[in-house]
Amino acid sequence: MTENSSNSSSRRIKMGMIGGGPGSFIGEVHRIAARLDNQIELVCGAFSRDPEKSIQTGRDLYLDPVRVYDDFEQMIEAEKKLPADARMDFVTIVTPNHMHYPPAAAALQAGFHVMSDKPATLNLEEAKLLRDLVKDSGLLYGLTHTYLGYPMVKQARAMVRDGKLGKIRKILVEYPQGWLSNFEEGSGENKQAEWRTDPARSGISGAMGDIGTHAHNLAEYISCSRMTHVCADINIYVPGRRLDDDGSVLFKMDNGASGTLTASQVCAGEENALKIKIYGEKGGLEWHQMMPFNLIYKPHGAAMQTLTAGLDKNNLSAEAYAACRLPSGHPEGYLEAFANLYTGFAEAIRAQGGKYRGHGLIGIEEGVRGMAFVEAVIKSSSSAEKWIEIEA
Numbered sequence: 001m002t003e004n005s006s007n008s009s010s011r012r013i014k015m016g017m018i019g020g021g022p023g024s025f026i027g028e029v030h031r032i033a034a035r036l037d038n039q040i041e042l043v044c045g046a047f048s049r050d051p052e053k054s055i056q057t058g059r060d061l062y063l064d065p066v067r068v069y070d071d072f073e074q075m076i077e078a079e080k081k082l083p084a085d086a087r088m089d090f091v092t093i094v095t096p097n098h099m100h101y102p103p104a105a106a107a108l109q110a111g112f113h114v115m116s117d118k119p120a121t122l123n124l125e126e127a128k129l130l131r132d133l134v135k136d137s138g139l140l141y142g143l144t145h146t147y148l149g150y151p152m153v154k155q156a157r158a159m160v161r162d163g164k165l166g167k168i169r170k171i172l173v174e175y176p177q178g179w180l181s182n183f184e185e186g187s188g189e190n191k192q193a194e195w196r197t198d199p200a201r202s203g204i205s206g207a208m209g210d211i212g213t214h215a216h217n218l219a220e221y222i223s224c225s226r227m228t229h230v231c232a233d234i235n236i237y238v239p240g241r242r243l244d245d246d247g248s249v250l251f252k253m254d255n256g257a258s259g260t261l262t263a264s265q266v267c268a269g270e271e272n273a274l275k276i277k278i279y280g281e282k283g284g285l286e287w288h289q290m291m292p293f294n295l296i297y298k299p300h301g302a303a304m305q306t307l308t309a310g311l312d313k314n315n316l317s318a319e320a321y322a323a324c325r326l327p328s329g330h331p332e333g334y335l336e337a338f339a340n341l342y343t344g345f346a347e348a349i350r351a352q353g354g355k356y357r358g359h360g361l362i363g364i365e366e367g368v369r370g371m372a373f374v375e376a377v378i379k380s381s382s383s384a385e386k387w388i389e390i391e392a
Contacts, residue, residue: 008089008349008350009350012038012039012040012041012346013039013040013041013089013090013346013349013350014040014041014043014087014088014089014090015034015040015041015042015043015088015089015090015091015092015115016042016043016044016045016046016075016079016088016090016091016092016112017030017031017042017044017045017046017047017091017092017094018045018046018047018072018075018091018092018093018094018095018099018103019046019047019048019093019094019095019096019099020045020047020057020094021047021048021050021053021054021056021057022048022053022056022057023191024094024191025192026094026117027047027094029334029335029338030092030094030117030144030338030342031061032335032338032339033335033338033339033341033342034092034339034342036335036336036339036342036343037339037342037343037346039342039343039346039347040342040343040346042061042063043063043064043067043088044063044064044067044068044069044075044079044088045057045058045061045063045067045068045069045075046068046069046070046071046072046074046075047068049071051070054068054069054070055068067079072091072102072103072106072107073106075091076091076103076106076107076110076112077110079110079112080110080111080112088112089112089113089349090107090112090113090114090115090140090345090349091103091107091112091113091114091115092114092115092116092117093114093115093116093117094117095117096195096196096201096202097119097121097122097201097202097203097209098122098200098201098202098203100116100117100119100120100121100122100126101120101121101122101126101129101130104116104120104121104130104133104141105129105130105133108133108134108137108139108141109133109137111137111139112139113139113140113141113142113345113349114134114139114140114141114142115141115142115143115144115342115345116141116142116143116144116367117144118143118144118145118213118214118217118367118370119203119209119213119367119370119371119374120143120364120366120367120368120370120371121367121371122203123203123204123371123375124368124371124372124374124375124391124392126371127364127367127368127370127371127372128368130364130367131364131365131367131368134363134364140345140348140349140352140361140363141361141363141364141367142341142344142345142348142361142362142363143362143363143364143366143367144338144341144362145214145217145218145221145341145362145366146214146334146337146338146341147214147217147218147274147289147337148217148218148221148337148341148362149323149336149337149338149339149340149341150289150292150309150323150337150340151293151309151316151320151321151323151324151332152287152292152293152294152295152307152309152320153218153221153222153287153292154317154319154320154323155295155307155309155316155317155319155320156222156276156278156285156287156295157221157222157224157319158317158318158319158320159285159297159317160222160223160224160278160280160285161224162317163282164282164283164297165278165279165280165281165282165283165284165285166280166281166282166283167255167256167280167281168223168225168253168255168256168257168278168279168280169256169257169258169279169280169281170257170258170259170277170278170279171219171223171251171253171257171258171259171260171276171277171278171279172259172260172276172277172278173215173216173218173219173259173260173261173262173274173275173276173277174215174260174261174262174263174273174274174275174276175211175212175214175215175262175263175264175272175273175274176262176263176264176267176270176273177211177264177265177267177270177271177272177273178265178266178267178268178269178270178271179193179265180193180197180206180207180238180241180245180265180266181238181265181266181267181268182238183238183239183240183241185197185198185241186240196210196243197241197242197243197245198242198243199242199243202243203374204243204374204375204378205234205243205244205374205377205378206241206242206243206244206245206265207243207244207245207246207247207263207264207265208232208234208244208247208249208263208374208377208378209243209374210263210265211263211265211274212247212249212261212263212373212374212377213370213373213374214274215261215262215263215274215276216261216369216370216373217366217369217370218274218276219251219253219259219261219276219278220253220366220369222276222278222285222287223253223255223257223278224255225253225254225255225257226253226254226369227251227252227253227254227369227373227390228251228252228253228254228389228390229251229252229376229387229388229389229390230249230250230251230252230373230376230377230380230387230388230390231249231250231251231380231386231387231388232247232248232249232250232376232377232378232380232381232388233247233248233249233381234246234247234377234378234381235247237266238266244378245264245265245266246263246264246265246266247262247263247264247377247381248260248261248262249261249262249377249380252387271290272289272290273288273289273290274288274289274290275287275288275289281300282299282300283297283298283299283300283302284297284298285297285298286298292309292331292332292333292334292337293308293309293310293328293331293332293333294306294307294308294309295307295308308328308329309323309324309328309332310324310326310327310328310329310330311324311325311326311327311328312327312328313328323337323340341362344361345361348361368392369390369392371392372390372391372392373390375391376388376389376390376391
């Protein structure tokens with residue numbers, strides 16, 4: 001553990017950032033989320049491979065120039081030498097996928113907690129190595145599967161866990177986007193498209209690795225079970241693209257349920273239309289990411305109900321209620337969900353027990369399962385076998 005963790009209860013948690021420089025969409029989202037509840041302060045960063053861009057980002061964020069670094073190695077080494085009450089408590093990693101493992105491993109070995117954008121690593125082999133490092137270090141590792149921060153996702157999980165739906169039978173989850181319907185990576189103007197479709201930086205999968213993992217994670221989280229087998233069909237629709245931009249998966253869960261998962265970035269006209277339907281013996285639930293403050297409950301033989309997030313509702317689980325900030329009718333969205341993950345991580349550092357507000361840390365185990373899911377899907381799509389077991 002870092003030496004300054006013992007006195008963290010009387011101050012904000014100090015964060016360092018790797019990545020998130022000019023052209024980064026997700027870097028600023030992480031910074032907003034981290035500061036929303038006033039529990040975390042950004043104190044240092046290595047924001048770009050280009051030192052000048054890193055310096056400029058630090059200047060824009062009003063950081064001490066001395067604590068704006070050229071690369072993550074320099075940052076971790078310098079921060080480790082600072083007094084316990086000044087150094088960062090944890091590092092957050094917001095780089096392309098191929099640069100998730102190296103700084104995470106270096107930070108853990110230096111005694112710092114780690115928060116990382118998903119996926120955890122470039123591939124399953126790295127994910128397993130990282131899991132060992134987390135276990136050996138005794139430090140905290142968090143993974144920003146953003147959608148698990150929504151109150152009504154937590155409510156759905158609680159209702160499944162408490163038996164409101166009975167034994168789960170069917171899960172239907174989909175994540176359609178349309179932003180890669182054209183060859184955006186060839187324009188020279190879309191940094192996100194360039195790296196997300198590059199096997200060297202993104203990994204063995206495009207759409208399935210980028211958003212299919214969100215659908216996989218959501219299905220496991222709400223159903224309180226794990227995916228065990230997949231039968232997949234993966235496609236590349238845009239000529240010249242090197243990684244999948246579309247896919248469909250049949251899957252089986254360890255609780256006996258079955259389901260379908262689709263993820264596509266070529267559904268022209270769609271934005272971020274992640275949605276899930278889950279059915280048990282007693283009824284079903286339905287949640288849409290683009291209307292995140294509502295959860296539709298369909299009890300068998302009774303009228304459909306719409307549950308709403310908000311601090312004035314008594315019918316929410318403790319986990320869902322704790323994730324709300326405003327009365328019903330004041331929509332909370334993506335940034336607030338993201339902030340719930342960061343606030344929970346700060347609380348976990350203070351407690352040194354790995355707990356969010358009423359629920360466990362989303363971390364390396366989810367990261368390993370996400371990478372195992374991607375590898376199984378890609379293997380299934382090119383195999384003559386009907387079912388492929390997920391290794392993790």
